[in-house]
Amino acid sequence: MHILIVEDEHKVAHAVKEGLEKEGYSVTVAETGEDGYFRITTETFDLLLLDIMLPGRSGLEILKTLREKEIHLPVLILTAKDAVEDRVAGLDCGADDYLVKPFAFPELLARIRALTRRGRPEYATSLKVNDLELNCVSQVVCRTGQQLALTRREFELLEYLMRHEGQVVSREMLTRDVWKIRDRATPIDNVIDVQMTRLRAKVDTPFGVPLLHTIRGVGFVLREGEE
């Protein structure tokens, strides 16, 4: 999987590059719009991470040119502009997704996965991690065969974490995807933390082996084994 990052902010570009490389992606960085465009037209990439505010040629211009030339490379826009009209402009120019800076790295990963997955339907109705089992149809959760009594919200939260098994999930992702709140500035973070504590008390505490982990400053992850 080869990803091109067009980003003029050196630190951001290289932090993202390093992070993505750790996840097993191969990454190229272009620090100007011109360089980025040159690379897109001469090399082959699976995904483009595009900053909008670039010196010289803006990200939106590059995107437009790409789409005019019928280059259907999946594009994820990264930008500090998050007004609705900016997002609309980006998506109208042919972007596939949009991420506002500062973004949480797990969310970037999740979106990259979503964009590169493309048409691979994987909505399993039954999920299993280690001895934890969740059935989406019957809404039953069992651990070591013992049924757990979860509230609706706890169930949704656990399902989301199980679907992202092994991946770090940020509070922003949970706000948007589980609590279905578009606005990022609400005090819902407190709610998430409390909910997570309760879920942990039901899913982990009685069984000794923790599956739910908090990654301080980043988010949460459901996985087997320590840390």
Place this chain on the structure above:
Amino acid sequence: MIVGPLPTKYRLALWNAVTILIIQLLVSGSVYLFMKQQLELSFHHELQQKYDTVLDVIINSEGDIFDVYHLGQLEPILISRNRVVLYATEKWNQLGLSRSLSDDFSSSSHDYIASDDRNYRLMQGWIPIYSYHLFVAMDTEDIDENLHLLATITVSVVAGSVLVVIFASFFLARRAMAPVRAITNKATTISALSLSERIPVVVPSDEIGQMATVFNEMLVRIEDSFHKLQQFTSDASHELRTPLTSMRSVGEVVLQGEATAEEYQNAISSMLEEVERLTDLTQQLLTLARGESGLANLQKEKIDLSSLLITVIDDMQILAEEKSQIITSSIQPEIETDLFVEPFRHAVTNILHNAIRYTPEQGEIRVTLQQNDSSEIILEIEDNGPGIPESERDKVFERFYRIDDARGRDTGGYGLGLAIAKQGIEVNGGNIEFVKGTTQGTMCKILLSQSTS
């Protein structure tokens, strides 16, 4: 009269001058005409008298012309019969007034220029008993001179007074405009640094005084918002600086010497937490700064307010449970209205969060939603916490305002929640305020008028 874009004082002066000029012309014109008429009348009277004297003499002497001779030669008199001159005084001949008579010795007109270049008026009459034609002339120069003098005086008085009026009204206009100029001068000196200065109000009741008062009120508002902005900026930088400071010190400390992997991990995690705080804060600031302009591209949606409220309570319920608080709700079902949903939801979430946060453990929060007969939607969120002192009830909506100056993370927040809540209600055309609760504590009252859009 159209006066171009002249300065106001010139225009005022001009208008004054023109008005005075018209009045003057009317008055002096009437005086002139009246005087002229009077002079003409008395002249005519005198001429008639002279004529009558000659006529009397002729009648009394039974047509003897010689008696007329006794009247002397100084007045121009002529008597004729059948176009033959019977008698003419020396004065008549001297003035050559005969020239003015037509062939038939009659004259329709009255005024003639005699050989001495003076104007004479002729009075003529027919004396049938003797078939005499009698002509008596009289010098009109007196009335002409008088009229001329009158005209001269009138014109000079008018001209003079117009000049005086122009200067006087210019002066008056300047004086009348002086307070305006004073206000202008004062206003130009008022800058961001001297917003506390005020324009002097001399007579508060007149137009200028009212203008100055209005200016001053505007200055009060500007000063007020300027101070709020300053306060906001300083609060915002304080709030932004706090996480920056902690990130910096955590980073610097961990790099001071050798540290274990765990220490590095801790440091980075702590820094990330601060980043989250900063992100959260900038997000809230953005939400506030964007305000209504952020809604430009959004449409109001028709939503079931009752279910939305239930969802919000549901979301927040867990926080209340943590503090063993009870949220009781009395929600009239299926209240529908058009709303910008996210700002509204955000507002209610913040209010509820606030209530939970400031109500002690085991407390109770009561949420009531109902629609009254005039379609107004009333949402009340009441708690039995310590309550907000009356003096603080408006201030709590100000940005970064916190009643207790405790900026501890445990009670959390930056003091922006209620400001965001107020904005979220106001963009929806609603009204939000804190009132005294029915028991103790605080009641937040939100009023929405049904779909005004």
